[in-house]
Amino acid sequence: MDILHLKEKVIGLVAYMKEVGYTSQYIWYINHLTKWIVSNSMCYEWQNYADIEHTLAKLWHNKHTFANKSRLLRIIQRYDEEASLPDGHKHYHKPSNxxxxxxxxxxxxxxxxxxxxxxxxxxxxxxxxxxxxxxxxxxxxxxxxxxxxxxxxxxxxxxxxxxxxxxxxxxxxxxxxxxxxxxxxxxxxxxxxxxLPTIPNSRKNIQYLTEAEIEAIKHVLEHDKTISLQDKAIATIALYTGLRSCDISALTMKDFDWEGDLIIITQSKTGTALTLPLRAVVGNAIYDYLVEERPKCYEPYVFLTVNSPYRKLHTSNLNAICVKIMHKAGIRLKASERKGLHLFRHHVATSLLRAGVQQPVISSTLGHASPKSLNPYLNAEFKSLKECALSIENYPVRKEVFYQ
Missing domain, CATH: 1.10.150 (DNA polymerase; domain 1)
Incomplete structure (x- = not known):
């Protein structure tokens, strides 16, 4: 790590960021952190970028501030050590061993x-x-x-x-x-x-969305004008198709057969093909976003970031959108309550089950590679599970059992 010449080296990084459309504020953050590293290098005697990050952790105790500082540091580090230019993604995957x-x-x-x-x-x-x-x-x-x-x-x-x-x-x-x-x-x-040892795969029951919560979400999507067309389209796709967030993020223009009313994708998780009907409510939401709100650019992905450089949304962006919509709907406000697009996937599975759809068809609709993948969803479908319960009215049970 050549700190003495870091300031001069970062000039190329800054020039690239200006060229591709990074905001002046973000570029200022890069320059400011670079100057801070150079001016404090003698004081802290850093040997590598890990030492710098350790110092940042000590100086900034707020986790969000530290996360932002670390993200900026990694952009500088990757450019310094690998000549790697940023692609706009906030999410940096740490290298493996x-x-x-x-x-x-x-x-x-x-x-x-x-x-x-x-x-x-x-x-x-x-x-x-x-x-x-x-x-x-x-x-x-x-x-x-x-x-x-x-x-x-x-x-x-x-x-x-x-x-x-x-x-x-x-x-x-x-x-x-x-x-x-x-x-x-x-x-x-x-x-x-x-x-290799045997390690059981333990799963917790999925927190399902109640009918009242579903109606609250639908009401917000239909009537709340403060929700962007992109947010509405993403939530509508998840609610009516049950697609995984990674597949929604990866949707391209070529994945839609508008004449045949079909969504045709290759699933990111399994690599297998999946064809789903394109319902009018879903198609209309996507069309409105494409025509009225989507940035004009050559990116093939449907859902893009609001600010340039335009790039496809990360799955965490999609889950953040879901959390925002749930907040507007007045549901799932507690920190302990599960949120995220996967709840919509569970809703689609249980809705099909209640409608009498056979399990192989449900698995096919959700794009599962194995029918067993459906089990966690079915285990939380309490309405159907209650029908399997046996009555205990013929067995003597003390009242205290139920009132303690």
Missing amino acids: YHQLCEEFMKVVDIACKFIGKDTKMVPTIKVAMSSFFLTLQKYGINSLDAIDEEAVQMVFSPNDIPIRSHSFKYSVEYGLKKCVPYYNDGIIEHIMSY
């Missing part, structure tokens, strides 16, 4: 990512999990596949007999290793997989 792996472990991760394929979004998750798994083994002095034994694997998942890894972590590691099996004919990968 991949580059700290020994050559043999790095090769295993490369093979797994190659066989998984670039078209699926599972690759980053698998890469991070496998890199973390192998790096932990390296910290225990294991630097080859042959040296991995059951005790070492258990230390990764439960050091000092205390479980610290989740089901999803174990699943990601196992999935990646399984992709490597055809490449290693000596059975070494199968042996490592056999050492």
